Amino acid sequence: MSGRQEYTVTSGKVVDLKAQLLKQGLAVESAQVPAGPVLYLEVLADDWGRVARVAVDLELRWSAVWGEHHSPQLLVTSLIAGCDGHILLRTMVSENQSRLPSQTPYFPAANRPERHLQDMFGVQFVDHPDGRRWIRHQGWAEGEFPLRKDFPVAGNPAAETPPDCSYTFEPVTGEGVYEVPVGPVHAGIIEPGHFRFQAIGEDMLYLEEHLGYVHKGIEKLAEGRDLAGLARLAGRISGDSSVGHCWAACQAAERALGVEVPARALYLRAIMAERERIANHIGDIGAICNDVGFTFALVQGSKIRERWQRNNATVFGHRLLMDRIIPGGVCCDIDPSYMPTLRAEIIEVRAEVEELMPMLLEYPSLQDRLRTTGILSPPYPPYDTLEVEVPAYIDGDVAKRTRVRGDEILISLTLLENLLENLPAGELMVDCHNTGAECDGVGLIEGWRGEIVAYLRLDADGKVLRYFPRDPSWLNWPALEELIHNNIVPDFPVCNKSVNGSYSGQDL
Amino acid sequence: MLSILNKIRRTGHLTEAVEADEQVVKLGKACQREIAVSFGGSLAIRMVDAGSCNGCELEMHAVNNSFYDIERYGIHFVASPRHADMLLVTGVVSRHMQAALKRTYAAVPAPKLVVAMGDCAANGGEFGVSYASCGAVENVIPVDAVIPGCPPTPLQLLQGILTLLQKKP
Incomplete structure (x- = not known):
């Protein structure tokens, strides 16, 4: 472009x-x-x-x-x-x-x-500017700390957890200021969370997010699991980033244990990670446009996405590519008979995106402001041997954010061609043997939202002592509160969609 | 603008192409017949994510795309539980969503149907019961049908809804 x-x-x-x-x-x-x-x-x-x-x-x-x-x-x-x-x-x-x-x-x-x-x-x-609780609502008592080792995984919950009515939001006062509480159950097909708007007329003064509604205790549940169980859990931290989180968790484990993953497995992981990136980007481009009433883009985006996911199911065995990455490698391979399909699909999607993006970028209602982000982490195999271009723009508005998605699709398609072309022969996985000693490792994967971090500590038997997955949404959500200033209330959905934070990924 | 109109013309009717997919049509038409009898031709669904990983939501979006287009069979998603005939619940019920789910359930006018979509909602899945999770949806509100799968595919979702509709007295 x-x-x-x-x-x-x-x-x-x-x-x-x-x-x-x-x-x-x-x-x-x-x-x-x-x-x-x-x-x-x-x-x-x-x-x-x-x-x-x-x-x-x-x-x-x-x-x-x-x-x-x-x-x-x-x-x-x-x-x-x-x-x-x-x-x-x-x-x-x-x-x-x-x-x-x-x-x-x-x-x-x-x-x-x-x-x-x-x-x-x-x-x-001690000198935190905001002493309020964050992830804890009323699910456990003040003074109880679920990730301390003496806290049982079952906890001590009440038969019925009351709604979190006592969380205090920053008050905004003044003549004509009104407040809109939204959620946790939203109007559309979307995850739960609470937004508190303060507005005058149509102009939004202030937005505060209150998340944590889908806190499922993922960090606690990981403790004591074996690596296969950890990988399954990691794949369900955020369903739209299943490949990214699963890879980060496995990478942390493999580093901790000093396991070398076979080259073919690394390539297959990268192919699936790029497929996940493209599916989400193309779906979101359509959804962003739909939030300003431009259904044409939604139809086109979901068309490409649906075909893409059907090929995920045909070639890799799962529409969202869940549970394909396992500790030590992958559990699926590309049957050579599918190679022509995969190559043709890339050419087809590239043509579609190259045609669509200019149409969409001409649409004036996408010009809302967004803060600029975008830093790429140093590469990990197999990306260390591939050239990766990183699109970034000075303007931080919704239009540019949408354009970055479009650019990334094209870059990702080229990467996919490259990965398919050079897919090494060989093993799909290696065993992850215990080292017989406690060990820890860090996994870092560039997911479609940004950098996914996984920290893992294993005991001498190879069981999880501590797993912390950091979804990029932790860092993306606060940006929404910033970029919303001076926008009108009806533009909230499109601003929100352009960031598209994962509720589940941050609530854990 | 011309380029957009042109693109629409060239894209054509994707939904027709899927008419070849007998499964979708068979399931859809069967749903449509049941909905005609029991719901006057229109089944309104309110979805609630009570603690999902958002995988089920992705597939719920998919049944609305041009390929499945389940609205043609009279099934549509509504914004308010007060307009709904059916609650479609995903995820384990997190403790933090327990009150919200119960309130949403209470807001659906009777008679109402509840479908637990996906392994988490059906039986706790990967998360189960813990300090943070009530587990399966039936631990919190009455459930009429479960649709297993992680996540269920669009076809499994359609099949699950049909099975429930056929079971209804």
């Missing part, structure tokens, strides 16, 4: 962060490094906020935080990204004296993830 206005994402390097933190005495190196392409440092609890300040000064990106309960300690790990890769920072607080400086003052992205940690582990972030 012509006329692309390139947007270069500036970012510092994590090696510089490591050097600075060591120089300033804010962190120390450790012999016990989690497996994965990540740097690793240990930090004193008192310095937890200071290290974030150094990171933000270096223009690094905050990616995730998670906890672990090793009684009587709570481990807290942050993942920070730069243009050269990732660094893990880990600190430790006592379970009884669990006060920790917050990183949110430096990285707003840490806001909800830290509150998740507060609700699930009882870590108290």
Whole structure:
């Protein structure tokens, strides 16, 4: 597509962060490094906020935080990204004296993830700008922390969990200001969540999201599972990102155990990941347009998507490609007789998208504002040997966000051709043997929404001690609250759809 | 604008193409007959995601695409439970959605049907009962039919609705 206005994402390097933190005495190196392409440092609890300040000064990106309960300690790990890769920072607080400086003052992205940690582990972030609970509604009592090891998976629930009426929303007052509560049950075929709008006339002043309605206890349920069970669970964190989450979890496990996945399996994983990306992008392009009443695009988008998913079922055995990735490899192969179909399909979809996108981009109602995002992680196999173009635009509006999806479809189609062309022969999987010792690893997969992070700690028997999946939606949802300012209430659906956060992926 | 009209003309009627798919048509027409008898030709469904991974929602969207187009058989999705004949519930019922599901159920005028779609809604699936989840839908509201599958395909969804309609006295 012509006329692309390139947007270069500036970012510092994590090696510089490591050097600075060591120089300033804010962190120390450790012999016990989690497996994965990540740097690793240990930090004193008192310095937890200071290290974030150094990171933000270096223009690094905050990616995730998670906890672990090793009684009587709570481990807290942050993942920070730069243009050269990732660094893990880990600190430790006592379970009884669990006060920790917050990183949110430096990285707003840490806001909800830290509150998740507060609700699930009882870590108290002392200078957090928002002390409200986040993931906990009324499902368990204040002072109970489901991810502590002494909390039973069954919990102690009431026969009937009351609705969460006591959550306080930021009040907006003034003459003519009114409030619209929306959800958790929405009008369409969509996941549940609550939105609170404050508006004057048609103009939206403020939007606040209240999520956590589909919290299913995924992190707790993972504990004690074997790797096959973990992969099944990971594939159901967010059904639209089944391949991405499953791959990230398996990648974390394979790194932790030092398992080398066969080249053919890696290629098949990548083929399925690109198919997942294209299915969601094409479906969403149609759905975004439909939210401003342009049904033509919805019909066209769902047409391509349906044919695509039927081929998923024919070639790979599942319309959404669930449970195709297993620890150590994949459990499906492409029958050679399907190769011509797959190649023809790419050519057909490319022609469709190249025809459709210019039509859609001429449609004026898509010009709502959206904040610019878009940073790509360093590549992992097999992408390390493939050229991947990353489209990004300066304008952060819905139209440009839709256009990025269109661009990515075309790039992804080329990748698919490349992957099919060079699909190596060989094994589809290897056994994931226990190492006989506790181990941990980090998985990082570029899903269609963005970077998916999986942290995994296994015990000596290869059973899950701790699994934390970080869906990109954790970082995308807050953007919706920002980009909605100065829009009119009727544009909320299209703004929301253009971000398309996963409720299930963030509620866990 | 011309290019758009042209594209519409060239796309043609996808739904007709699927008329060749006997299964969809057979199931759809059978549904239509039952709906004509019991619901005056129109079955209104309110869906509730009570704790799904959103996989079931994707397939629910699919039954509305041009290939299946289930509205042609009189089945349509409505925004309010007060307009619904049937609740189609996906996912385990998370504890945080328990009250919302019960309230939605109460808002559907009687007589009402409840269908639990997908393995999670049918039997707890991958998530089961825990501190965070009530498990299967029948643990929270009465269920008339379950549609297994993870997620059920559009055809399985259609088949499930038909089975329930035929079972109805």
